Amino acid sequence: MLKQHIKTVAVIGGGLIGASWAALFARAGGYIVRAWDPSEAARESFADRADKAAKQLVQLGYDAAGGVTVVASLADAVSGADWIQENAPESVELKNKLYREIEAAAPQDAVIASSTSSLMWSDLAGGLVHAERFILAHPFNPPHLMPLVELYGQDDGVLDRAENFYRGLDRETVRLKREVAGHLANRLASALWREAVSLVEEGVADVADIDRALVNGPGLRWSIVGAHMAYHLGGGAGGIEHYLQHLGPSQERRWKTLGNPRLTPDLCAKIVDGIADEAAGRSISELEQERDAKLMAALQLRSRK
Amino acid sequence: MLKQHIKTVAVIGGGLIGASWAALFARAGGYIVRAWDPSEAARESFADRADKAAKQLVQLGYDAAGGVTVVASLADAVSGADWIQENAPESVELKNKLYREIEAAAPQDAVIASSTSSLMWSDLAGGLVHAERFILAHPFNPPHLMPLVELYGQDDGVLDRAENFYRGLDRETVRLKREVAGHLANRLASALWREAVSLVEEGVADVADIDRALVNGPGLRWSIVGAHMAYHLGGGAGGIEHYLQHLGPSQERRWKTLGNPRLTPDLCAKIVDGIADEAAGRSISELEQERDAKLMAALQLRSRK
Numbered sequence: 001m002l003k004q005h006i007k008t009v010a011v012i013g014g015g016l017i018g019a020s021w022a023a024l025f026a027r028a029g030g031y032i033v034r035a036w037d038p039s040e041a042a043r044e045s046f047a048d049r050a051d052k053a054a055k056q057l058v059q060l061g062y063d064a065a066g067g068v069t070v071v072a073s074l075a076d077a078v079s080g081a082d083w084i085q086e087n088a089p090e091s092v093e094l095k096n097k098l099y100r101e102i103e104a105a106a107p108q109d110a111v112i113a114s115s116t117s118s119l120m121w122s123d124l125a126g127g128l129v130h131a132e133r134f135i136l137a138h139p140f141n142p143p144h145l146m147p148l149v150e151l152y153g154q155d156d157g158v159l160d161r162a163e164n165f166y167r168g169l170d171r172e173t174v175r176l177k178r179e180v181a182g183h184l185a186n187r188l189a190s191a192l193w194r195e196a197v198s199l200v201e202e203g204v205a206d207v208a209d210i211d212r213a214l215v216n217g218p219g220l221r222w223s224i225v226g227a228h229m230a231y232h233l234g235g236g237a238g239g240i241e242h243y244l245q246h247l248g249p250s251q252e253r254r255w256k257t258l259g260n261p262r263l264t265p266d267l268c269a270k271i272v273d274g275i276a277d278e279a280a281g282r283s284i285s286e287l288e289q290e291r292d293a294k295l296m297a298a299l300q301l302r303s304r305k
Numbered sequence: 306m307l308k309q310h311i312k313t314v315a316v317i318g319g320g321l322i323g324a325s326w327a328a329l330f331a332r333a334g335g336y337i338v339r340a341w342d343p344s345e346a347a348r349e350s351f352a353d354r355a356d357k358a359a360k361q362l363v364q365l366g367y368d369a370a371g372g373v374t375v376v377a378s379l380a381d382a383v384s385g386a387d388w389i390q391e392n393a394p395e396s397v398e399l400k401n402k403l404y405r406e407i408e409a410a411a412p413q414d415a416v417i418a419s420s421t422s423s424l425m426w427s428d429l430a431g432g433l434v435h436a437e438r439f440i441l442a443h444p445f446n447p448p449h450l451m452p453l454v455e456l457y458g459q460d461d462g463v464l465d466r467a468e469n470f471y472r473g474l475d476r477e478t479v480r481l482k483r484e485v486a487g488h489l490a491n492r493l494a495s496a497l498w499r500e501a502v503s504l505v506e507e508g509v510a511d512v513a514d515i516d517r518a519l520v521n522g523p524g525l526r527w528s529i530v531g532a533h534m535a536y537h538l539g540g541g542a543g544g545i546e547h548y549l550q551h552l553g554p555s556q557e558r559r560w561k562t563l564g565n566p567r568l569t570p571d572l573c574a575k576i577v578d579g580i581a582d583e584a585a586g587r588s589i590s591e592l593e594q595e596r597d598a599k600l601m602a603a604l605q606l607r608s609r610k
Binding site for chain 2: 016147150181189190192193200213217219225231232237258274275291294301
């Protein structure tokens with residue numbers, strides 16, 4: 001592994017993603033974390049959100065002695081920082097303004113990593129003087145629990161440092177060979193959801209039943225083997241080669257029949273009603289707690305292996 | 306729950322799906338299972354395949370005192386059977402021929418359930434005299450481990466019996482409101498795989514990295530919450546309504562950019578090479594063992610809740 005001495009991490013943007021990252025950096029990495037958000041309300045509520053995530057990390061066995069401080073200015077957060085994780089809203093203009101301020105105050109060798117899920121490296125890099133140290137490091141929500149971090153950048157040395165950094169936090173990094181909007185995970189999620197929405201539109205099943213089919217079928221399987229590997233194992237002794245030869249044409253035919261829904265007011269109302277049925281009176285915060293508890297159990301299972 | 310007295314189950318078609326079902330019927334249901342396949346070779350190797358599945362079920366705590374007998378004729382399998390699970394190859398002609406033979410020898414109140422993944426009820430029902438007792442009961446492979454069973458039929462009483470039967474085997478049943486090729490799970494899987502194939506075609510990432518992103522990102526999440534519910538929880542305090550209002554349009558734009566690949570020989574070769582890299586020397590049977598071990602651990606975790 002590449003040697004690097006990271007002590008201080010700056011978190012810019014203190015919403016859910018920022019607070020979750022901050023907790024991970026402190027508890028799993030033992031780093032000194034300085035967090036900043038332009039909104040005073042967000043700065044004030046930051047500690048609560050980060051504490052909640054930190055408690056879950058401690059339950060998972062991450063109890064490094066780092067700490068999170070919310071600071072009053074961006075310059076306070078990034079000056080002396082070795083790593084900067086930016087989690088601002090998805091606006092090129094806004095992020096570029098932040099990058100100018102970051103570059104003015106941060107050490108020149110600090111890596112600037114954006115959590116952006118929908119913007120591309122080339123959308124953003126033009127706003128930096130030293131674009132080579134700028135990367136995308138997109139987590140899957142919530143970052144302190146979900147292992148995936150998708151990486152894209154143009155300097156292999158910086159990407160090596162990023163792999164080293166995030167893997168040191170027990171994250172699973174995947175490096176994109178070329179940039180694409182939505183990276184890998186959100187494109188896959190979007191493709192699946194399009195069909196899930198279409199099945200509601202076509203009246204094939206209710207929202208709750210579609211979710212239940214996913215959780216007890218493909219979702220469960222994809223938590224263990226990926227989509228490509230699943231077809232390799234579905235191909236019998238001949239594996240993926242046999243699968244492609246014999247069932248490739250039927251997959252192509254199936255693809256032609258997949259839905260292409262429009263999110264009309266009617267369809268949106270059906271989805272909203274369907275979620276109300278599925279939630280069965282549970283509030284979002286109760287549903288989140290259930291999700292997190294199950295996620296933590298699944299992560300503990302993985303770490304036992 | 307509906308009362309019914311099922312003692313004997315016939316398994317018609319003795320490949321991987323048939324053997325897996327047989328083990329589940331015997332170990333989880335305690336049923337007397339009579340299995341038949343037109344191929345002598347399949348009949349001879351059936352017991353080995355079913356035993357392997359039964360051993361995994363015993364590990365999961367399913368140790369009912371049922372038993373599996375391979376019989377020499379279809380009539381021997383279905384005469385006196387209360388439930389008939391058909392797992393023949395995906396040919397309407399072949400299945401209809403089997404249904405004629407089944408109806409000639411089976412009790413008239415036995416339910417005939419087809420495991421078909423790609424054919425529809427209306428493709429097949431024309432071949433039966435008593436179509437009302439014919440249903441689709443599509444498992445997710447391997448049926449003795451994967452909870453999902455997708456149900457479709459036209460007689461609510463028979464579907465109630467089917468829910469009762471499969472839920473009694475700890476399966477999660479989902480009833481389709483109307484039929485569609487590929488039911489729910491395989492349509493969702495196909496939609497996701499189309500994008501996964503496109504990402505290989507476009508050179509965004511290698512097969513192994515796409516699979517790794519899925520397993521550590523959306524797949525892990527979908528093993529816990531479905532795709533619709535995930536967006537409800539991704540919408541903040543406003544839930545799915547807020548999500549649809551604010552991010553619905555960006556999902557529609559994303560959908561337009563999703564890939565539409567053709568499985569050309571070149572692309573197939575890339576996928577085959579990618580799987581070879583991902584397998585890293587592990588044989589299909591080794592990969593299956595790994596998958597099953599992880600799946601069993603995940604199932605044990607679920608049953609603890």
